[in-house]
Amino acid sequence: MAGVSTAVVSYVINNGPRPTSPEVRERVLQAIQALDYYPNAFARGLRVRRTNTVGLIVNDYNALEVFLSPYSASILTGLTVQLKAHNYYVMVYPSIVGEDPEVSGQLLRSGRLDGIVVRLVQDPPATDALLEAISEANVPCVCIERAGAARFGFGAVTFDDEQGAHAATSYLIERGHRRIAHLSGDRRYSIAQGRLAGYQRALSDRGLPADPALVVGDDWAPITARSGVKRLLELPVPPTAIVAASDHLAFVALEELRLRGYRVPEDIALIGFDDTDLAAQVQPQLTTVHVPMMDIGLRAATMVLEGIADEGGSAYRQIVTLPVELIRRGTA
Amino acid sequence: MAGVSTAVVSYVINNGPRPTSPEVRERVLQAIQALDYYPNAFARGLRVRRTNTVGLIVNDYNALEVFLSPYSASILTGLTVQLKAHNYYVMVYPSIVGEDPEVSGQLLRSGRLDGIVVRLVQDPPATDALLEAISEANVPCVCIERAGAARFGFGAVTFDDEQGAHAATSYLIERGHRRIAHLSGDRRYSIAQGRLAGYQRALSDRGLPADPALVVGDDWAPITARSGVKRLLELPVPPTAIVAASDHLAFVALEELRLRGYRVPEDIALIGFDDTDLAAQVQPQLTTVHVPMMDIGLRAATMVLEGIADEGGSAYRQIVTLPVELIRRGTA
């Protein structure tokens, strides 16, 4: 319709790789408009071997909870915002712990993805099978939350649970607390382990005894948290402070403490972990450890884009650990 | 390597459209294994014009909140679980209200998607521009939360806010309440309007006056909810019950009421809306209206798959309204 070859149309659309005269360019643009023409992404992808798509593989234990964690939403937000700005699309894919890697292998090796961001809830070697499948996709991959085994050479954006819990616990010790409890999460998740470890290290750093009775809870369920708190309160010498492994657990603890007539923080101090939206909204506002979830998504997007641009380069293969920070509010 | 033509390989991989002899089949399968061969999705997509991908377009007012609403996560879960089971992938795309439709047009008309699920927060005609862009993709589309204008002929999975709020308010009236307040959400969202309307209709159904002073709040922010509750309590004749437009608002109200020394439900009854995870976890447990978010995602997935299978058929073009239900718990 513009009276030119397909090559020129391509040059116009892509601004290259060869120049076009302004008048031809104009004619082509008008024809495109008139015909309501849109390039087919699959044909282009087939030709240039780029799909403009990044996969977000979210690994978790339960298919119905993959996207429900407070993390996922923020991470997804950071990721999509950044990728959209660079004309990349996001394909989300739930991957269940223990699932046959062949399931995700189908997506991974189909050539649909230019890059991959994978949320890991465990540390190596538990994630090796999944990462092995990902490595066969032969595209840049950035792990978030936890890093993968070094041999894969993937980038990672993590945060330091251990240090966060250490800071929270140390803060309580400085404030004069000597019997500090930990309300732990599901230890299958590395973050739960890290938070427990940070708590324990803070105690030992200050020469405080590690009383096993002061560590309660072993999953993320509210009911477990409730009974854990109850057990703490029934101890011969109850704790004067609690470090919870998540804000959610802390909220439940807060409820339970109040219900039993304890004032927070006067009778018992409480610190959460994550700094979810709600933390600043309850009364008293929850003292907690801020984890920069949205930044993680953003940073992961940036890194994976670098990896894609680099064509097998390795500048992106760093392990970035974002700082976590104790936010002092009303509960400790 | 298997000593056969590419045609036969294709027949083996796709189980058709022509038969293959068992021995050849076996040879091909072994070669596939040995070569670690995986079909390229883009080449196949180019040829058969199917991408095995469904787009989830999430419309909202703020780029940073698109995926943070309690709805998004559940919807995404329902959607991905169902689509994964049918070998379809999900591409998520944030669409901002008022944004140039050309932005999403790029994705929509690129031929990447076999079908579309779009979350709408407004009613027609506000969504016409977005749906116009979607209709140019020429693929089945299912709206969720709110339906689009009839002329587009898209399917929809919705739920009845009006009726939910009506049920909640009516319940309070039956329990003897006569001064019932409504803590409203951001009226730019149709659900906020629907919930307000349901509340008002329930009052008028029972011949109760509609006191404008009893309707407070006009966004989803906690701070607004707090000041709204405060205003209610300072009224010459304060309400004895509050119907909130969301669980989040209700939680804030619950906090604020307690803070001011009111017992819930003894002094003031409270009903939320959504039945988010937390509703059953606070003490007292929140009485609320259950909205089956995950089902919505699941149902939308099923419908869009029907639309894709139907090849322009119209069986999927129904508007499904899922029931909402008052869940009696501890706050009313």
Next chain:
DNA sequence: GTGAAAGCGCTAACAA
């Protein structure tokens, strides 16, 4: 039951 070959819509190397 199998092979040869066309062609999906695009890009880019090569030729002019």
Next chain:
DNA sequence: TTGTTAGCGCTTTCAC
């Protein structure tokens, strides 16, 4: 600056 054309990797028609 533009046109011609090969070919990305697959499916499927047509011939055998």
